[in-house]
Amino acid sequence: MKEALINELNKIKSRDLYRKLNPISSAPDKFITISGKKYINFSSNNYLGLANHPGMKKAAVSAVEKYGCGGTSSRLVAGTLDLHLELEEKLAKFKNKEAALVYPTGFQTNQGVICSLLAEGDCIIMDKLNHASLWDAAKLSRCRIFVYEHCSQEDLERILKRTKDYRRRLIVTDSVFSMDGDLAPLKGIAELAEKYNAWTMIDEAHAAGVFGENGRGLAEYFGVEDRIDIIMGTLSKAFGSQGGFVCGSKELINFLINKSRSFIYTTALSPVSAACSIEALKIIKDEPERRIRLLDMSKNLRLKLNELGFDTLNSESQIVPLLVGSVKDTLEISSRVNKKGVFVPAIRPPTVPEGKCRLRFSLMSGHTQEDIAQLIDSLK
Numbered sequence: 603m604k605e606a607l608i609n610e611l612n613k614i615k616s617r618d619l620y621r622k623l624n625p626i627s628s629a630p631d632k633f634i635t636i637s638g639k640k641y642i643n644f645s646s647n648n649y650l651g652l653a654n655h656p657g658m659k660k661a662a663v664s665a666v667e668k669y670g671c672g673g674t675s676s677r678l679v680a681g682t683l684d685l686h687l688e689l690e691e692k693l694a695k696f697k698n699k700e701a702a703l704v705y706p707t708g709f710q711t712n713q714g715v716i717c718s719l720l721a722e723g724d725c726i727i728m729d730k731l732n733h734a735s736l737w738d739a740a741k742l743s744r745c746r747i748f749v750y751e752h753c754s755q756e757d758l759e760r761i762l763k764r765t766k767d768y769r770r771r772l773i774v775t776d777s778v779f780s781m782d783g784d785l786a787p788l789k790g791i792a793e794l795a796e797k798y799n800a801w802t803m804i805d806e807a808h809a810a811g812v813f814g815e816n817g818r819g820l821a822e823y824f825g826v827e828d829r830i831d832i833i834m835g836t837l838s839k840a841f842g843s844q845g846g847f848v849c850g851s852k853e854l855i856n857f858l859i860n861k862s863r864s865f866i867y868t869t870a871l872s873p874v875s876a877a878c879s880i881e882a883l884k885i886i887k888d889e890p891e892r893r894i895r896l897l898d899m900s901k902n903l904r905l906k907l908n909e910l911g912f913d914t915l916n917s918e919s920q921i922v923p924l925l926v927g928s929v930k931d932t933l934e935i936s937s938r939v940n941k942k943g944v945f946v947p948a949i950r951p952p953t954v955p956e957g958k959c960r961l962r963f964s965l966m967s968g969h970t971q972e973d974i975a976q977l978i979d980s981l982k
């Protein structure tokens with residue numbers, strides 16, 4: 603067995619695609635420590651800085667004191683706490699939907715929703731750049747998979763026209779795309795779904811807490827919350843906690859409670875994560891300046907990168923790619939800026955297509971003009 607694995611790993615290494623873990627020995631903030639060296643962090647999904655927020659820590663400690671540390675049981679057996687129901691009620695309100703359900707991770711949420719709604723005889727219609735968790739869910743569901751060109755409404759319509767015979771059709775898209783940082787045309791997608799009588803699901807992992815006047819996500823930003831059937835998100839990014847959630851009709855949530863295997867056959871979300879997520883919702887509501895600042899800084903970074911002639915694709919969010927191309931060049935730039943104290947990952951296949959390697963900056967609301975200047979300096 604070892605030999606087979608070594609062979610395969612060597613192949614990965616020969617293509618410069620080998621990955622290893624970088625243990626961080628500090629809190630997940632703007633500055634992080636790796637192997638004793640301090641870096642400015644442009645790689646975190648802790649967009650609003652909530653993962654290390656004093657109020658969040660307090661919520662975590664109180665939850666541990668009252669409920670202990672573990673989820674201890676499946677939600678359907680003895681794992682549902684009043685805390686879970688409070689969180690679900692607040693999430694439904696937050697997303698302007700009838701009901702919500704939380705899962706231990708966003709990955710499991712996508713799997714649970716898609717695999718319980720779709721089976722053989724159904725089809726899923728996916729944006730080409732959808733997140734890996736959506737692809738895996740689609741494959742596991744055994745439904746037919748159709749793919750439209752990234753953000754192309756024409757291509758989506760072409761597929762809708764020729765899939766009328768399927769029992770169920772679900773259009774699924776990231777709302778903010780995780781590697782390009784661009785925005786799905788949710789209005790156009792909602793219109794097409796209505797015209798062709800298809801269901802819609804969006805993944806707000808990178809938008810919840812960040813976009814929209816109230817931070818509810820890209821569906822709020824584009825004014826289409828009531829036109830999207832299923833809205834999912836993660837508690838692990840802007841929320842600074844851990845877990846995933848899905849919002850929709852009461853019927854959808856009852857259906858998932860009964861049918862969704864990644865909800866039923868796993869231990870409940872830990873009380874700490876539930877309590878922190880409740881606190882995060884409060885902070886998102888009370889402190890809009892965090893998301894405003896985050897998007898301002900992102901715009902600023904894009905402008906500065908474009909001035910230097912760098913391609914930031916169609917990013918309009920806190921995720922700012924710097925397109926490089928080859929694996930070698932990307933690793934080279936990443937290692938150079940690293941030496942200057944800037945931590946940013948080199949994104950390579952299979953996360954992005956061949957030839958589309960990039961640095962991917964993610965901003966946090968705590969980043970300042972000086973931090974951006976240091977980053978730009980490291981790239982010169």
Ligand SMILES: *Cc1c(COP(=O)(O)O)cnc(C)c1O
Pocket residue numbers: 707708709710712733735776780805807808836837838845846
């Ligand atoms: C991170 C991410 C997920 C998975 O969420 P986790 O809570 O980290 O499991 C799902 N979809 C998208 C688009 C993501 O970026």
